[in-house]
Amino acid sequence: MKRKHKRLTFVGLALLLIAAAVGLILSAFEESIVFFHSPTDIVEKQVSPDRRLRLGGLVEEGSVEKKGDAVVNFRVTDMANAVNVTYRGILPDLFREGQGVVAEGTYVAGVFKADEVLAKHDENYMPPEVADALKKSGKWDEMSEEMKKQGHVSGETPK
Amino acid sequence: MDVIKEFLDMGGYGGYIWPSYIVTAVVLIVMLVASQRLLKGNEATIKALEPAKKEETGEEKT
């Protein structure tokens, strides 16, 4: 009986220590675990033009401009700041205004030059009719406000 | 025919949806069959071992 208790406390303590150690490591490396930076991050921090980074946020409504030769310009916003993005290539199916997006590239002289654009989708799943009904009843804006507050689509980690 | 075609096409995503379902089914069925075979194999081995043990003890008696 006593040896069992000893083993139990030993295993319990060891697990606690490991969890604490891993927690410390993860918080120390937070900067590199984060997959993308918000427009605010990029505007406020001085980033050198040769550093590759990822920019994440919502595609600003009405900002998408398709130029010829597969070049597309748009703005990525986190509701506080917005960054101009220019990209040449194929966009994913989910890329649309008002939706989440992650662009990889460099930030040079106020323009984010992306060489890869990924779409980010949110956690809401529903048939189109339900989405239409929500939009009509005005509940849609309420819901997306809620999402923005939670920071899920804005690319900001809730602090 | 068109209904089937449309169903298989899945709005253009058939090439992603069907492999997901087929690979899932194949992996899970292979896992199940392999486990069943492992059990049957082990049961056969122990059946083969147990009479052998009895024979040995029988030989000792004579």
Place this chain on the structure above:
Amino acid sequence: MLHRFANPTRFLRIATLVQPWMAWSTILLAGAGLYLGLLSSPADYQQGESVRIMYVHVPAAWMAMFCYTGMAVSAGVGLIWKHPLADIAAKATAPVGACFTFLALFTGALWGKPMWGTWWVWDARLTSMLVLLFLYLGYIALANAFDDPSRGTRASSILVLVGFVNVPIIKFSVDWWNTLHQPASVIKMDGPSIDASMLWPLLLMAVAFNTYYLWVLLIRIRAEIVANKIRILRLKQVHG
């Protein structure tokens, strides 16, 4: 209570009784889930038909974490209370859990390509899921690496328990860091953000995956118990 089920002979009797129930539940639930998921459920307002990958992807990912949690609990019980059946359950779960993890990654890639525009990214959710696959594979390799099975069990049980820190990391990675992967839709504080017409096939498939796991687990535990008997018999024959 635990001791009753920990008796392998009694367990074998119960397992043979329960197994057909698990088999039929799996077949019926998966049948219903596939019908709802592939035929009667609607397409998503954003993702279109591709949302149907969810009905295999999400259950596989849940089971990957469920199996690992079950393995960690079994390994802990085996290590502390020396229940032989707990060690056997952990060992029997590992290959099934590894399959689920592989499927979650594989179907995730097939879903990511059309929706996100990439098969794979090194974000926190995807990377921690890949770590889970390596933990399963490492466990399987370690458990079979020793000639003395009891030493293999000890070493691999410790690995499972240490690796358990990864499970909460997978679950909360989408909340703690920003990731390409979206946050949870079903298991979250303010209720599911998924329409009932899509939640039903998802839940049916999830329960089907669960009964499938129990079905295969019972078979594998029975196989392990017989394998242990064979080992003992062989030892007796060599020494006796």
